[in-house]
Amino acid sequence: MNKNILWMFVCSFFLLTSCKTKEKANELNYMQNADQIATEASLKSAVSTIQKGDQLLIIVTAKNMEVVKPFNQNYYNTQGVTSPSSQNVEKPYIVDSEGEIDFPVLGKLSTTGKTLEEFKGELNGRISQYVKNPTVTVRLANFKVTVLGEVARPGQYTIPEGQTTLLNVLGLAGDLTMYGKRDDVLVVRNVNGEVTKARINILDANFFSSPYFNLKQNDVIYVSATEVKEKTARLDPNTGTYIAIASMVLGLAGIFITIFKK
Numbered sequence: 001m002n003k004n005i006l007w008m009f010v011c012s013f014f015l016l017t018s019c020k021t022k023e024k025a026n027e028l029n030y031m032q033n034a035d036q037i038a039t040e041a042s043l044k045s046a047v048s049t050i051q052k053g054d055q056l057l058i059i060v061t062a063k064n065m066e067v068v069k070p071f072n073q074n075y076y077n078t079q080g081v082t083s084p085s086s087q088n089v090e091k092p093y094i095v096d097s098e099g100e101i102d103f104p105v106l107g108k109l110s111t112t113g114k115t116l117e118e119f120k121g122e123l124n125g126r127i128s129q130y131v132k133n134p135t136v137t138v139r140l141a142n143f144k145v146t147v148l149g150e151v152a153r154p155g156q157y158t159i160p161e162g163q164t165t166l167l168n169v170l171g172l173a174g175d176l177t178m179y180g181k182r183d184d185v186l187v188v189r190n191v192n193g194e195v196t197k198a199r200i201n202i203l204d205a206n207f208f209s210s211p212y213f214n215l216k217q218n219d220v221i222y223v224s225a226t227e228v229k230e231k232t233a234r235l236d237p238n239t240g241t242y243i244a245i246a247s248m249v250l251g252l253a254g255i256f257i258t259i260f261k262k
Helices: 002-026 065-071 116-127 166-172 205-209 227-234 239-261
Strands: 055-061 075-078 081-084 100-103 107-110 135-140 144-149 155-158 180-191 194-200 220-225
Touching: 055 065, 055 116, 107 116, 116 135, 144 166, 166 180, 166 220
Parallel strands: 144 220
Antiparallel strands: 055 135, 075 081, 100 107, 144 155, 180 194, 180 220
16 A cells, blocks of 8 residues: 555656646747738738838949039048948938938938839939939848747847848858758748748748748748757756655655564
């Protein structure tokens, strides 16, 4: 009878510790319930449109830099040659809540629904009315994406070039760990309040034609863990301690049973 009680106690002990480790494993993929949703609008285009709150670096140049000076916010002189200021000094234009920027000479300009290239073309056309053969450069100063999950260096990354691809960002994050699911990479996108999601199999070359191959501003990439990682997570780091305690309890129980039998 005493032995039966003892074994019931030991089994209950390991059952409780097992439940704890399963809970930890279930918490491993904290976006496991994300749906595979992608709207038709986001699937039509793989290029980014300018969003409210974006910071645009715009530089206008020409053969005669003096004539384009009114179209730039900051300039510096180096050895008698006038050039646009560096990125660290140049003040970005912030797209307001109406999707507009206030540009020198030209006034309020709408960026809504336009890519960087489209907006650059519009600017070039408007400035050409004042300057012969201007060159306009437009790029994002705050293009950021976030990488989470099974990558070597999860975090938020700023892309100076203003455009990037899923593979490039995974490279910046140190690539997937050995536990990362390469056939199930989740991309979450928020464009003007509309959230879309897609799961990408980066082992399949067809994903190059996906609208999520080229990333957009503020995209979030989440790499889920494989079943191997989940099984590893179930091994509670305190398991050795639990076993030692259980062994000690068994030893003491055996001693007491022996004493009482006498």
